Each structure stands twice: as C-alpha cells, then as structure tokens.
Amino acid sequence: MTSEENQGTHPNTFQVDLRGLVDLLSHHLYSSPRVYVRELLQNAVDAVTARHALDPEAEISIRLSATGNRVTIEDSGIGLTADEAHSLLATIGRSSKRGGPHGLETTRQEFLGQFGIGLLACFVVARQIRVVTRSARDPLAAPVEWLATDDGSYTVRELPSDARPEPGTTVVLEARPGAEEWTVPAKVEQLARDYGSLLPYDITFDDGSAAGPRPVTDRPAVWDRPFPTPAARRVALAGHCAQLFGFTPLDSIDLDLPVAGVRGVAYVLPEPTSPAHRSGHRVHLKGMLLTDKADNLLPDWAFFVRAVLDTDTLRPTASRENLYDDETLAAVREALGARVRAWLAELATSEPERLAAFLSVHHLGVKSLARHDTELLGLMLPWLPFETSDGSMNLEEFAAAHTEIHFTRTVEEFRQIAPIAAAHGLGVINAGYTYDADLLAMLPSVRPELKVTELDAGAVTERLDPVPTSAELALAPFLATARTRLEPQSCDVVLRAFQPAAVPALYLDDRQARQERDRTAALETADSLWSGILGSLRGSAPRARLVLNHNNPLIRRIAALPDEALTATAVESLYGQALLRSQRPLRAADTALLNRSFLGLLEWATHPVGITDSTTDSATGADPQEDQK
Template sequence: MQIIDNEESGIEINEAGVDLGGLMTVLSKHLYSTPVVALRELVQNGHDSIVRRRIEDSNAFESSIKITVDSKMKTLTISDSGAGLTLEEIHQYLATVGVGYTRTLRAQNEDSDGLIGMFGLGFLSAFVLASKVQVRTCSYQTPNLTHLYQSRNAQNYTALLCEHRGEVGTDVILTLNENYKELANEQRLNHLLSHYCALLHEPIFIGHNELAINHEVPPWRITEEIHPIQLHKRRLSFAKQFESHFEPITTIPLFERAKTNSNEISVVEKDLKGLLWIQDGAFYGTSDNRNLAVFVRGMLLDDDAKDLLPTWAGFMGGVIESQKLTPTASRETLQKDNYYYEVKHAISESLIEGLAEIAKKQPEAWRRILTRHNEALLAAALCDDRLFNLLQDKVKIPSSEGDILVSRLINKERKIHVMLSEEAGFEDMIFRTLKIPVAYGHRYAVIPFLRKWAQLNNLVLIELGTEKGNQHFFTKEELDEVTTKVLSDGLCDNEQLIVAKFLPQELPLVVVPDREAILKNRLESDEADKRISSAALDLVRQFTKKIETRPEIRVFINSSNPAIDFIIHQVKMGKDVSKSILLLKSMKIIMTASGDSQVNVNLSQALSDISQLVITMND
C-alpha cells in the first residue's frame, strides 16, 4: 500500500493497491462459469481494437482476427489488425486493472455500437488460461515501432522494443496452462468460437482456413433484395444452427409487423434484432424446451436466456441481438434491469403477432404447430386474450371420443360436460351410452380453458364429480324410510344410497365417487400430518372444514329405469326382492372393478352370485 502525504490538508491519504493474486482467483474460479470463456474475452479485445482503428485511423486497412495454435509448444495466438498499442498505452491499459480504452472510446463517440468491452477486465482473462502471456503490438500511431509485453502473473511485467511486427496490429501469445492445453487444437477452437462469435461483424479465421467462422450473415442483417421463399429458407437454415434438440417448423422474425405497419417504433424495437422459431416434436403441455441465445454487440453473452421468452412458450427457440442490454461483470448473463423487462415484454408481443401471421399466411406450418403443440397452446390461450381468440376454435380437447374441437363437446342444451378424474368412472359409462362426448378435465389446462370458453360463448359447463356438477345430472327423489333401508342394506357397502332420475333410462344404477368428501377425508387423516407441511395443511383444512362429512362413495339408483321402478313397487308391496337386489349389487361390483385386491375378491363373489341367480331363475 502506497502512502501519500497531502501537504495542503496535512491529512495522510492511503491509496489502496490491488492484490492481483486474489483477483486472478476471482477471475478463474468465480467470475466465469468456465475459464474457456476467457478465450472469448481475448477475441473481443481484438474486435474492439479493430473498431477503434476504424474510428481513429483514416488509412484504409483490411480487418481480421486470426487464431493460430502450436500443439507442440502448447501456444495459442490471437492476432488482430486493429489499432495496436503504444508503449505508454501498454503501461496504461495492460498493466492497470479496470482501465480499458474501449470504455473511454465509447464515451467519446456516439457511433460506438460496435464496441463490446465494458469493465477493463478482458485482458486479465489471458492469465486464467496461460502460464505466460506475451503481447507483440504495433500502434497505428507509431507504425514503425513494435513492443513486446511479457508477464507470468499480470503483476510483474516487462515492456520492451522488439523485432518489428511488420504491420499495425497485435498478437496475444498464450503459453497455455496444463489444464487448458486442449485449446491448442484448431477443431476445438472452431467449435467454441463459431458458437461465441457467430454474430461478430469482423471476420474471424482459425488456422489457415480461408473461410471465416462467422462468414454467414444472420437473416436480419440481409440488405439486398431477396425472394421471400429464399429468405424463409435462410431463416430456417440459421435456426437449425442454433436449435440443438429439435427441427424448426417455421420462424418468427422479431417485430416484422412493426417495421412495416407502424409509424412509431419503440426504443426496444429499434435496438433488438433476431429470430424466433417453433420447434418440431410433440411434448406434454408442461414441457419446457425454451432456448434463447442473447448476443450483445455481436458477442454471445448468454445461450440460456430462456426467461426472456414467455413461460407458456415451451416449444420456442431463438437468437436475439442487442446493443443496449447490460451484461453482468462475467459477461455471461444479463442484468435484470428495467430494460431487460422491456425486452421480455417486447419479445412476447412479437411472438403473439408472429403466431397470428403464421396462422394467416402459412397454413401448412400452422397445422403442424397445432398438431405438435396442442396441449401447450391450450395453456398459452389462457395467458393472453389475443391468443385465446386465435386458438379457441383451433386447439383440440381430450375427450371420451379422442381429441376433438370444443364445438363437438356442445350438446343440444348448450352444455359441455367435463369429468375431473383421470380414471374412467360413471361419467365415461353414462356418456358412452348417450353417445355424447365428455371432456377429460384432468389433462393439462383443460378445465380453465373450457371455463373461459363456456363463459365467452354463454354455455353451461358441467364439472362432473363435484356436488354442483352432479346436481345438473341427477334429479333426486325421496323414498319412504323402509324402502330406502331395504335398498341400501341390499346394495351398499359403506356407501350412501341416493334415489334419482338420470339419463340414460336403460342404466339402473351408477357408482359415483364424491371427490370433495375423498379430499376432506384424505387431508384430515393422521397420515396427512406426516406427508404435508403443517402450514400448507392448515390452509387446505380451512377449505375442507366447509365440506360436510359424508361417505366417499355414492350409489345412485335410477328411478326412471323400469327394473328399479319394479323393485321399488315390489318392496312397497312387501314382496321378496332379494334376488333382484343381489343381481343389481353384482352389477354394481362389476361396474366398479379395478386392480384393487379387495375389489377383486368382491368381483369373484359377484360373478359367482350371477351364476347362481341364472341357475335358480331356470328352476
């Protein structure tokens, strides 16, 4: 720590030093998610040096960044044709932590969008990878002089005149640490840098390859006239490069409609460029395969920025490019400031408009999207009224008759029936008999979608399995206590008997689980205390207290059915109906048979009873 005596005030001022050893630990172990990102920072420095020369030097030059390796010597060299450094600038910028010329240049020039660096830490990243760093540089300001910077730890260095480089620019020569010697491999470098540097404007060459790794112009930068079909193919080809899991069905350029139809374009729309695409492949509605790569000033910053896409868009991928999004210090993620959320909203708006355009202009692609992502779109429709209007008559609902449009669920009384259980129960039997489709409400987003659809179209949605829903279906009737007891004793096993009229008349009885009672009993049992946190359990028990205690299973007998009507009259007349009731009970057991072992025992008995009844009936 250096001590400075301030003569004017008589106060001793302490100037803090920098422990570069500690800073290097932060850089190598904490700042970057992987030290290989340090390589990107060095390419960025070369890129910014070229932009600087273009701004400051009036002489024409050919811009390029070249990366070469020597696998035997374990060296990696990054060469650029940029502005270079004078000896004074070596001392000022290479040897001073947090001081970068790029930031100064950006402050001095309005037209500096091509500059990437921000924090003055980029050069230090070389020491993450290398045991020795050499910088051979020739400044455009002193084109006949070349200087060589050398250091092993960034804290101690030498800077001397050396053999002339031959041209303006800089070579950063890394003698790689043992841990990173695999970087002295052109194929490995090509894989890494073609990912990070795909959108940089300056050409980047690896080895002696004459084709730059970033030679392909992204679709939104195409300036020449191009046929729409060719442009569509270019967009799909670009999407395939970035979509690692699925084939893109079609693409959505950002703000396409705003550019052509709006006189007022927002700051975000002026700044943000890019391409979204819809993935092929069918998913369950809750699948989240969003992927979004974000480039800031041409350099890949975050290839996992899926949070910028709407949560309902689990089938989307994309690449965006911005000059104004702010990176964190590691330049691997974005700061979630106000502008970040403006971009998030703008992407969502562009995506909604894009889906509408596809539906209008790309019918074949739209059909594929609806087929692949029906369940996800069902949920998406609930997130925005525009999406609901677009999708309400296009998405299909899982039902007893397969996946069908909502319009096919409406009966003559303008009612839609939905069953809440995933197990086929009385609802499935009744509606198959009536030949009326019933929706499967346990599937993803079906219930809220149907509720909204019914409300907007003035329909009645009957949710079967709930007390309120069953009231629409069963018209209860009262019997005298004696008849009720005879029927209950003969038909029920710890179940509640209810006499009602319902369709179809041919069905004598149905077994209906009372799902509210099941929920109440389950949550109020001692076992629930072991499985559910006390706070959550208290909340749900406040709800279940409102549900009256009643049996979990109800047996509805159909007084409209001729057999039931006959039995009721026989009981009232004092006749023996035990065989008839036993036959109905056996039928009840068969209707409710499942894999449960106790039910299987009852099923065997029920089948045996039917056999005996058939024999006695013929006696």
C-alpha cells in the same frame, strides 16, 4: 484520527494475487475456460472499432491462428503506447472503453468490452501472455512489448520500429500445464466460429495447414439474407436450425424489434415438450455470442421455440455469459412474446394448414398463452383440441352442440362418466389436462351465451332416466339394504335407468364430497390430536352416490335375491367395482370392503344351497375364523 496525524501517512494500493484471481475467474465468474477465445476476439474487435473511428480509411484485419500449444491473434486496430500498456493491460477493472486519459467514453457503446477484466482472463488457460502493439494515435510511438506470466509479474519494453511497422496488436498465449486441450487448433477454430460467426469484421483462422486461412465470420446472419422466395428462405432457416440446434424446425418466427436493436429468429420445436422445460436460447451481443443458455429471453409460455438473435441494447452480466435481468430485458421479453402471438394470429387468418400442423404438436403452449389473453382464446377456439364426451374436437364445434357445458377436473372421472354422458346428451369436457380448466373458466367471457360448470353428482343423476314409481316401490327393501350397507362409506344409493346397459353401477361425487372423503381417510390414520381437529371439521357436504343401473340385468337379479346378507355382499361388490372403475385412490376402509365382499361372494359360491356354514365347516374340519384370516 486528526488531520495532523493524517499528514504523515502515505496512501497504499491494494495488492492482488494473480493466481488467486485466475482461480476466482475460472471457478466462479466464468463457466468454462473456453471464454478465453471470446476475450481475444473481443479485444481485437474493439481495437479495430477504435481504429476505424480514428481513421475510417484504415485497412481492417483480424487473424487468429493456433499451432501446438500456442494461440496467436493479430489485428490492425488502434494499438497501445507504453504508458497505455502499463495502465490498461495490467490494471484490473480499468478499461479503455471507459473515461480517463486513455478512455474512449464518447464511443463506448460501440465496444464489446465494458468491465476491464481484459487479457488477464486469458490466464485461465495461459501461463504466459505476450503482447506486441503499436499505437495508431501517435505515429512517432515505438512498438511496445508487454510480457506477463501467471505468477503475477509483467514487463514492458519498447522494441525497434521494424518489430511492428504498422499500427495494431499481436497477442500470443502459451498454454499452461493441464490446459492444452483448449489450445488445440481444431478446438480454437470451433470456439472462434461459435463465438464470432456474426462479428462485424472479417476474421480468419489458420492452423498452419496447406489449406491456408479459413473464414470464421459468416455474415450477414441467415435471417437477414435476401432469398428469391419465402419457401427458399424457410429452407435456409431450417438448415441453419439443424446446424445450430440439431433439429429440423416445424416452422420459424421472425423476431424483429428495430427500436430495441434486436434481430433474430425463433425455431418451433418439431416435438412436444414439457411446459416446465426451459429452452436455452442463443444471444449475440453486437455479433459476439453471449450465451447459448438464455432462459429469460422469452416468456415462460413460449417453451415450444428455441431462439437465436443479435442485440446491441441488452446488458450482459459481469461474466458476459448471460443477460442482466433489468427493465430493458423485461420490455424486450414482452415484445418478443407479442411477436410470437402475432405469428399465431397470422397463421389462424391466412395459413390454417400451417397452424393445424403447429397445434397438433404444441397446443399445450398455445393453451398456456390463451389463459392470459381472451382475444387469442377467441381466435384459437376453432383450433384448440379438447377431449369431450362427443370425442376429440375444438371448443367451437362443441359449443355449437351444447349451450351448457360441464367439465371434470380429473381424467379418471371423465373416462368413467363419458360413455353415460354421451348416451344421454350431456356435454362434458375433460379438464384434467394442463390448462384446460383455466380455459373453460374463461370461455363465458368469449362466448357469453355459454354456461360452464363443474360436473357434480346431482347434475349427472338428474340427466339419467328415473325408474317407474311402481318399480322403485317394489325395490324399496333392496334399496334400503343397499343404503344401510354403504352408510359407513358415506355413500348414498340411487336407482336410475341409463345407457350403456352393460354398466351395472356408477360412482359419482363432486369436489365437496371428495374433500369429505379425504378428511375421513385422514381421520382413520390420524393420532388423537389430529383426530379431534379433523373431527371438528366434519360438515354437511354432499355425499358420494352409487347409481345403480336398472337397465342392467345383473342389478335386477341382485335386487330380487331373497337373502338379505347376500344382497348386502353383492352391493358391496358393486360399490367396489364402481370405485375401481373411477380409478380413485382407495382408503383403508375401501380396501377392507373389497376384500370382504370378494371373500363373501366366494363363500356364497362354494357353499351348496341349503347347507349352513356350521354344517360345512364341521364336515371339512375348517375353522371359519382361520378362513377369514
């Protein structure tokens, strides 16, 4: 289009459907209609902040009231002229806190509101909004009434001077049908306290009862109040936590970052919680509650605390219901995490009783933190509990008894090997719990003299007592039968003497053997394509081992059986029993072996010695094949 063509055109403005906008606000921007109370408080606080900047001696007051379906808030703030009412109250996206003819850009950082949505957000609960205001900037300006309805229309008119003698603003909301629950006096008071308890000005609430106005704000924050003793402060903080979060904390941690404009406290949960649990922290922005569900305020490892704090530097999202995740928040998050870490270090050096009480509940969180901090791991070694072959103890005690430390990656494997390891002086730690394997891998960096390795079948077998050569030679036929029988299971058979003698057999494998076992199990159920692929992956990985205990009387009796078939069946039963003790998943072949060995032993138990199967079957009329089925 040419410049000549442009000369005859006139610029147009966008038209906004207010009802559509209200639907957008209530269903997509705001999580709940409850935010209208925040908008009312926010506008009032910003107005009195501007008034105080203009006239530091001016009397400051904010009064909130609710009766029936009407909510009213009155402030002694800066007020508006008729032109400002037209420009600011009815224009979406324009804010008096920004620049422009009516802006306050020079002091914008002191204000709560930033986005220019303003009073229009109150239409999520109101069918009509009436504003009566008088400007403090222009002493000659008359009071102004701005009246808007939810159909998108509004009027502005000047009122007589006595309609509002003093500067300030009164906002009256009339509830829309279906939103009456949000304007009930008790609800309004509860929301006002929730949002505004830390606001910097005195705010009162009046429900029209004989009791009169009641304070909404409760300043200073409990973490900023003076107390006669540290114990008295802890008691006050515990009461605050119980009122705010509904639990009595195990302890409290001060979160004080003056450079970042952050002050608050973190409360330690009194019960264990999952690392996957994301705690909802409460964040106030310049005294106004921003959110009680901030899950990005602290590092993920600090899942054992719930925090409440006030800040004047972090940025809110457009809905003002969460924190904007930017570089500033990342730096604050790291600094708050460092504060929690410093608290742990302080307890370790000066208050071991409190640290022990904390770790008895939340050792998992500290282990999570120590994975990324070798200094903290070294500090916590005397405190962090581990399950070991010598019982439950910390790594410092365990390392004093064992310079070579082995660990298992599963709880089941540990529980099978622990009694044998303890009897033979083998130091084994159960690393089947969350984070334990990572910490053990880091242990040599803290204690270089220690050797930490994953437990394998060879290491255990080497620590068990060998059987005298003469005895092993005498049992060579038995061992040959056992190895032949378990060859299809990819399992070797060795003979050792170990304690406790009550354990007849021990099933041992390592990671490579387990991988080969899983590959074989997958091969059994795979189609032709995957069978070829899995078959090509077969390697020379170490095999699992069935360690027979020569100290066990049952093993010696089985080894002396004259019948090779009965010996083979008994060996299968020992293998199945050891496999069940290890609590590993059973393959189809293992299940079939267990069934076969069990039924085989029943056959041997129920047939008299010297009577063949055919004799018994013909006498009873039984069909062996049917019995097997």
